[in-house]
Amino acid sequence: xxxxxxxxxxxxxxxxxxxxxxFLSLTTSRKxxxxxxxxxxxxxxxxxxxxxxxxxxxxSIDEKGKEHIVQFATEDWWIADLNSFLTQTPxxxxxxxLEDSELIQIEKNALEQIYSCLPQFERFFRIKxxxxxxxxxxxxxxxLSGTATDRYLSFISKYPSFEQRLPQHQVASYLGISAEFLSxxxxxxxx
Amino acid sequence: xxxxxxxxxxxxxxxxxxxxxxFLSLTTSRKxxxxxxxxxxxxxxxxxxxxxxxxxxxxSIDEKGKEHIVQFATEDWWIADLNSFLTQTPxxxxxxxLEDSELIQIEKNALEQIYSCLPQFERFFRIKxxxxxxxxxxxxxxxLSGTATDRYLSFISKYPSFEQRLPQHQVASYLGISAEFLSxxxxxxxx
DNA sequence: CGTCTATTTGAATGTACTCAAAAGCGGTGG
DNA sequence: CCACCGCTTTTGAGTACATTCAAATAGACG
Numbered sequence: 001x002x003x004x005x006x007x008x009x010x011x012x013x014x015x016x017x018x019x020x021x022x023f024l025s026l027t028t029s030r031k032x033x034x035x036x037x038x039x040x041x042x043x044x045x046x047x048x049x050x051x052x053x054x055x056x057x058x059x060s061i062d063e064k065g066k067e068h069i070v071q072f073a074t075e076d077w078w079i080a081d082l083n084s085f086l087t088q089t090p091x092x093x094x095x096x097x098l099e100d101s102e103l104i105q106i107e108k109n110a111l112e113q114i115y116s117c118l119p120q121f122e123r124f125f126r127i128k129x130x131x132x133x134x135x136x137x138x139x140x141x142x143x144l145s146g147t148a149t150d151r152y153l154s155f156i157s158k159y160p161s162f163e164q165r166l167p168q169h170q171v172a173s174y175l176g177i178s179a180e181f182l183s184x185x186x187x188x189x190x191x
Numbered sequence: 192x193x194x195x196x197x198x199x200x201x202x203x204x205x206x207x208x209x210x211x212x213x214f215l216s217l218t219t220s221r222k223x224x225x226x227x228x229x230x231x232x233x234x235x236x237x238x239x240x241x242x243x244x245x246x247x248x249x250x251s252i253d254e255k256g257k258e259h260i261v262q263f264a265t266e267d268w269w270i271a272d273l274n275s276f277l278t279q280t281p282x283x284x285x286x287x288x289l290e291d292s293e294l295i296q297i298e299k300n301a302l303e304q305i306y307s308c309l310p311q312f313e314r315f316f317r318i319k320x321x322x323x324x325x326x327x328x329x330x331x332x333x334x335l336s337g338t339a340t341d342r343y344l345s346f347i348s349k350y351p352s353f354e355q356r357l358p359q360h361q362v363a364s365y366l367g368i369s370a371e372f373l374s375x376x377x378x379x380x381x382x
Numbered sequence: 383c384g385t386c387t388a389t390t391t392g393a394a395t396g397t398a399c400t401c402a403a404a405a406g407c408g409g410t411g412g
Numbered sequence: 413c414c415a416c417c418g419c420t421t422t423t424g425a426g427t428a429c430a431t432t433c434a435a436a437t438a439g440a441c442g
Contacts, residue, residue: 082328129321136331147430148429178431178432180390180433358421370422375423
């Protein structure tokens with residue numbers, strides 16, 4: 001599970017044993033049970049979390065009590081309320097586990113220590129966030145331009161495995177539609 | 192106008208005269224007339240552009256020929272098709288000028304040279320893109336959770352000056368609604 | 383086995399879109 | 413300086429996409 005994050009980081013920057021051990025020494029690991037919160041809106045997001053096992057979601061709750069999923073994270077993904085983490089202010093999003101999960105976590109102080117000792121990590125997180133940005137932009141663009149059916153088809157082609165793994169109403173929440181309507185969309189597609 | 196970008200960068204990282212001059216020596220400046228393209232979908236996005244004057248937009252065009260604005264950029268903003276710029280592949284978005292504009296541009300090679308000579312620029316662009324990410328996330332969340340009226344109100348409170356500066360149908364395109372419907376929303380709000 | 387949650391189905395409703403036409407506004411040329 | 417042209421905004425009628433609410437069915441888990 002440490003190997004997992006090492007391979008992940010090594011895709012973007014060079015890292016020798018000593019450097020990696022230093023990085024690891026500043027992280028902690030953690031297990032979450034299904035349905036357990038990693039973060040609740042209003043708390044400060046203390047960690048960026050790398051998922052080594054399981055599946056989590058970040059979501060907001062609107063005035064009517066409805067949930068809106070902004071991100072899923074499975075193996076090899078990072079998850080946090082980034083704004084809360086960076087500014088150490090109360091979180092807007094909730095994060096919880098959709099399956100029993102395992103994480104490697106890093107605190108803000110530790111991350112800044114890493115940035116100063118191992119500046120290539122600036123690069124690593126710059127690249128990661130750039131990728132996250134462009135895919136978020138494409139998701140926004142789809143939600144501006146396409147119909148719910150378009151977005152659903154795009155979702156299952158981008159993330160085929162999620163289709164198996166996630167309950168339908170979670171996918172509906174991610175797509176920004178009601179669970180009932182997703183059911184109707186699927187019914188239509190199957191003919 | 193060089194002063195403008197210097198102040199902008201100095202908000203995030205330390206920069207002495209020599210370093211700034213080196214940075215500047217790797218940039219070029221450019222003027223655009225209203226309606227002129229900075230980038231057309233299909234071209235490779237060669238530059239990240241910092242706006243010192245004027246206003247630009249990045250937008251996609253869907254199958255039906257409709258435009259969807261993903262970003263505006265006025266003074267002190269950066270604009271690019273980031274995915275195209277980073278991977279040097281054909282752009283998905285178009286970028287053009289909504290007003291006569293002036294830019295400071297940097298090419299990918301130049302930027303990488305800067306990253307290696309002045310590593311604090313890694314930090315600068317990491318921070319910039321993190322902010323862009325969190326505000327994009329909040330925009331997506333609004334489009335998942337709220338009605339068009341909510342999004343319009345949020346838009347004018349976040350960017351009051353845009354309201355003056357931009358034609359209404361551009362705002363509508365940014366919000367993901369038709370120009371006619373925005374007109375109807377405004378009519379309702381004014382009573 | 384029973385309970386709780388997830389999915390499906392249907393009817394009524396609401397939100398936003400399309401198309402068409404009219405009104406407003408700004409710039410340009412005669 | 414005014415008339416005209418093009419573009420933006422408004423208004424209205426009809427339509428499409430997605431929601432809500434309710435009820436029935438199906439699955440999952442202790």
